[in-house]
Amino acid sequence: MMDQLQTATVFWVVFMLSCGMIFNQNAVTAHKVRHYDFKIEYANVSRICHSKALVSVNGEFPGPTVYAEEGDRVIVKVTNHVQANVTIHWHGIRQLLTGWSDGPAYITQCPIQTGQSFTYDFRVVSHRGTLFWHAHISWLRATLYGAIIIHPRRGLPLPFPKPDGEFPVLLGEWWNGDVEQIEMDALRTGGIPIISNAFTINGQPGPFYNCSTADVYKLKFKAGKTYILRMVNAALNQDLFFGIANHSLTIVEVDGEYTKPLTVPTLVLSPGQTADVLVTATQDHGRYFMAAKPYVSAPVPFVPIPTTAIIEYETSTEAELSQPPVFPALPANNDTVYGENFFQSIRSLNSKQYPVHVPQTIDRDLLFTVSFNLKACPPGQLCSGPGNVTKFASSMNNISFIFPSISILQAYFFNINGVFSRDFPDMPPHPFNYTGPMINPQPEVGTKVNVIPFGSNVQLVLQDTSILNLDSHPIHLHGYSFFVVGQGVGNFNPSTDPANFNLIDPPFRNTVAFPRAGWVAIRWTADNPGVWFMHCHLETHTSWGMEMAFLVTNGKGKKQTLPHPPKDLPKC
Numbered sequence: 099m100m101d102q103l104q105t106a107t108v109f110w111v112v113f114m115l116s117c118g119m120i121f122n123q124n125a126v127t128a129h130k131v132r133h134y135d136f137k138i139e140y141a142n143v144s145r146i147c148h149s150k151a152l153v154s155v156n157g158e159f160p161g162p163t164v165y166a167e168e169g170d171r172v173i174v175k176v177t178n179h180v181q182a183n184v185t186i187h188w189h190g191i192r193q194l195l196t197g198w199s200d201g202p203a204y205i206t207q208c209p210i211q212t213g214q215s216f217t218y219d220f221r222v223v224s225h226r227g228t229l230f231w232h233a234h235i236s237w238l239r240a241t242l243y244g245a246i247i248i249h250p251r252r253g254l255p256l257p258f259p260k261p262d263g264e265f266p267v268l269l270g271e272w273w274n275g276d277v278e279q280i281e282m283d284a285l286r287t288g289g290i291p292i293i294s295n296a297f298t299i300n301g302q303p304g305p306f307y308n309c310s311t312a313d314v315y316k317l318k319f320k321a322g323k324t325y326i327l328r329m330v331n332a333a334l335n336q337d338l339f340f341g342i343a344n345h346s347l348t349i350v351e352v353d354g355e356y357t358k359p360l361t362v363p364t365l366v367l368s369p370g371q372t373a374d375v376l377v378t379a380t381q382d383h384g385r386y387f388m389a390a391k392p393y394v395s396a397p398v399p400f401v402p403i404p405t406t407a408i409i410e411y412e413t414s415t416e417a418e419l420s421q422p423p424v425f426p427a428l429p430a431n432n433d434t435v436y437g438e439n440f441f442q443s444i445r446s447l448n449s450k451q452y453p454v455h456v457p458q459t460i461d462r463d464l465l466f467t468v469s470f471n472l473k474a475c476p477p478g479q480l481c482s483g484p485g486n487v488t489k490f491a492s493s494m495n496n497i498s499f500i501f502p503s504i505s506i507l508q509a510y511f512f513n514i515n516g517v518f519s520r521d522f523p524d525m526p527p528h529p530f531n532y533t534g535p536m537i538n539p540q541p542e543v544g545t546k547v548n549v550i551p552f553g554s555n556v557q558l559v560l561q562d563t564s565i566l567n568l569d570s571h572p573i574h575l576h577g578y579s580f581f582v583v584g585q586g587v588g589n590f591n592p593s594t595d596p597a598n599f600n601l602i603d604p605p606f607r608n609t610v611a612f613p614r615a616g617w618v619a620i621r622w623t624a625d626n627p628g629v630w631f632m633h634c635h636l637e638t639h640t641s642w643g644m645e646m647a648f649l650v651t652n653g654k655g656k657k658q659t660l661p662h663p664p665k666d667l668p669k670c
């Protein structure tokens with residue numbers, strides 16, 4: 099099935115400048131323009147004994163890989179041939195002055211409706227490694243996703259030995275049912291959406307699932323070679339552990355930013371996070387599973403079956419190839435000690451060639467609580483939340499986000515009133531003991547943005563709360579990467595905790611999971627004008643309202659001002 103679906107990706111590369119130029123970090127560099135054609139169409143796919151027509155790009159599942167060199171311009175024409183409304187987000191791409199191409203529905207654009215097309219046009223500014231693209235409307239990213247692979251600009255060496263080969267490893271989640279319907283049903287009843295039926299690696303669940311002996315991704319290793327795995331957690335609702343039997347993993351990049359090499363037995367990836375991992379073929383023959391399984395920080399249901407792919411050494415004998423592969427030792431699903439230590443061990447590379455510039459002072463000091471809540475069930479109705487009188491909800495700073503009916507960016511740019519308000523609070527409106535006893539779970543609802551003057555150095559503390567249930571949430575910011583300068587358990591203490599911040603080589607990420615019953619502090623410089631969504635990357639929580647947007651004002655002159663929208667920007 100996979101092979102049949104691998105119809106050619108239409109793409110061509112235009113060389114803007116001829117060869118023979120010498121490039122270095124400071125020279126004017128030659129950038130390419132890379133064109134891609136994304137046709138949104140149905141593909142008939144069968145997994146774990148269930149067939150369905152899923153929404154795909156060009157009939158491929160997962161979708162095509164987008165390749166770029168740092169600095170390149172990427173132009174993707176997206177044409178919608180399915181019934182559903184679609185938008186595509188370029189996860190981790192800064193969209194410097196191209197906020198119209200960011201993609202979250204009703205935040206920066208109206209959806210691309212059936213029969214319409216929209217051309218995303220952006221530059222890949224200051225990233226190297228792996229990012230990914232995915233649908234950013236309803237739950238369609240369950241099937242609409244693919245890798246973005248970014249090579250350093252020519253003349254800049256890799257900060258690690260050149261690998262002998264590379265493999266994409268996209269972790270995903272499969273539902274037998276229709277994901278749009280699953281979200282709508284949950285929002286109507288107010289209950290918890292049904293969990294997925296399988297996890298996948300490159301769209302394949304692997305042999306531990308029913309009807310899946312042939313539905314497994316396989317890769318070949320040559321003894322002694324080093325490979326780079328382009329890792330993406332594209333799952334909707336699940337943090338994952340990932341490991342390979344008898345091979346260690348050396349992380350060299352996360353979220354499109356180089357890190358100090360970190361060798362671990364198991365990788366932890368939250369939805370929205372990506373990593374480049376070096377794996378040396380230290381065995382000389384045989385078959386080995388790579389496997390991913392849930393990492394859970396709260397007692398919630400999950401699919402207990404690991405998804406697997408198989409590494410086969412080229413030198414294996416027939417007899418060895420008929421043996422079952424070795425399975426990796428992975429932490430227990432609830433091993434939060436491993437998970438939290440893992441995240442705290444990551445450091446930016448911060449080398450001469452790849453320096454980082456952590457804001458040392460702050461202009462905007464923000465503290466947002468991140469909570470589960472309960473909304474009252476509409477009168478005369480029975481809901482599926484606790485007591486049958488409530489609906490599950492979530493919030494940041496007690497505001498449960500409501501999507502508007504036209505995009506916030508359009509409303510801002512064209513001064514359309516009544517779409518959003520600018521009063522998202524800098525601090526919790528009513529401070530309380532965030533990780534203490536439960537309190538009134540009712541949130542406020544609204545479409546509010548927090549306004550940030552251009553150029554501000556922002557510090558934001560994301561604080562878990564016990565309003566309903568403590569949990570760890572992977573929070574994703576659009577338009578920027580941020581430095582993860584500190585984290586801790588309990589309530590953030592503004593007078594003592596900042597003394598322990600790492601302002602030298604903290605990881606530079608676009609998605610960070612704070613510890614359960616704890617907090618994380620992030621910093622960035624708001625030098626990209628526009629409207630930037632920030633949300634939990636667990637789709638269930640986004641559906642419930644665990645999100646908000648920043649409005650970063652224009653600075654001075656053309657290079658600090660958001661341009662006019664493209665002519666083909668969809669209308670609502």
Ligand SMILES: *[C@@H]1O[C@H](CO)[C@@H](O)[C@H](O)[C@H]1NC(C)=O
Nearest residue numbers: 139140141142143150151157
């Ligand atoms: C998918 O399956 C349906 C029902 O079996 C069929 O009508 C349709 O033509 C198929 N589409 C493709 C693209 O193969």
Ligand SMILES: *[C@@H]1O[C@H](CO)[C@@H](O)[C@H](O)[C@H]1NC(C)=O
Nearest residue numbers: 146147295306307308309403
């Ligand atoms: C596998 O199939 C068996 C028999 O039909 C069924 O009982 C079981 O629930 C299935 N398991 C999964 C994970 O779908």
Ligand SMILES: *[C@@H]1O[C@H](CO)[C@@H](O)[C@H](O)[C@H]1NC(C)=O
Nearest residue numbers: 343344345381424425426427
């Ligand atoms: C490979 O890993 C398995 C499972 O963790 C272990 O039992 C075995 O001893 C390992 N073999 C080698 C050669 O390292």
Ligand SMILES: *[C@@H]1O[C@H](CO)[C@@H](O)[C@H](O)[C@H]1NC(C)=O
Nearest residue numbers: 395397430431432433434435
């Ligand atoms: C993890 O789960 C096991 C049972 O599966 C339980 O015995 C153990 O107490 C749990 N550990 C934590 C830290 O919750």
Ligand SMILES: *[C@@H]1O[C@H](CO)[C@@H](O)[C@H](O)[C@H]1NC(C)=O
Nearest residue numbers: 287480481482483484485486
């Ligand atoms: C009441 O709530 C339970 C779960 O909390 C749910 O299974 C049931 O369907 C609800 N009843 C109605 C009438 O919605």
Ligand SMILES: *[C@@H]1O[C@H](CO)[C@@H](O)[C@H](O)[C@H]1NC(C)=O
Nearest residue numbers: 530531532533534535536589
């Ligand atoms: C917050 O609640 C926790 C748990 O009940 C308690 O241990 C802690 O002392 C409380 N903190 C404050 C500042 O009241």
Ligand SMILES: *[C@@H]1O[C@H](CO)[C@@H](O)[C@H](O)[C@H]1NC(C)=O
Nearest residue numbers: 496527528530538540541542
């Ligand atoms: C959240 O807002 C609701 C509605 O205004 C209010 O009842 C509740 O006490 C607030 N909770 C917190 C933690 O601010």
Ligand SMILES: *[C@@H]1O[C@H](CO)[C@@H](O)[C@H](O)[C@H]1NC(C)=O
Nearest residue numbers: 182183208209211503669670
């Ligand atoms: C698609 O988006 C348009 C514009 O927001 C909206 O009016 C329409 O109801 C949406 N259609 C579906 C099927 O969601």
Ligand SMILES: [Cu+2]
Nearest residue numbers: 571634636639
């Ligand atoms: Cu969440």
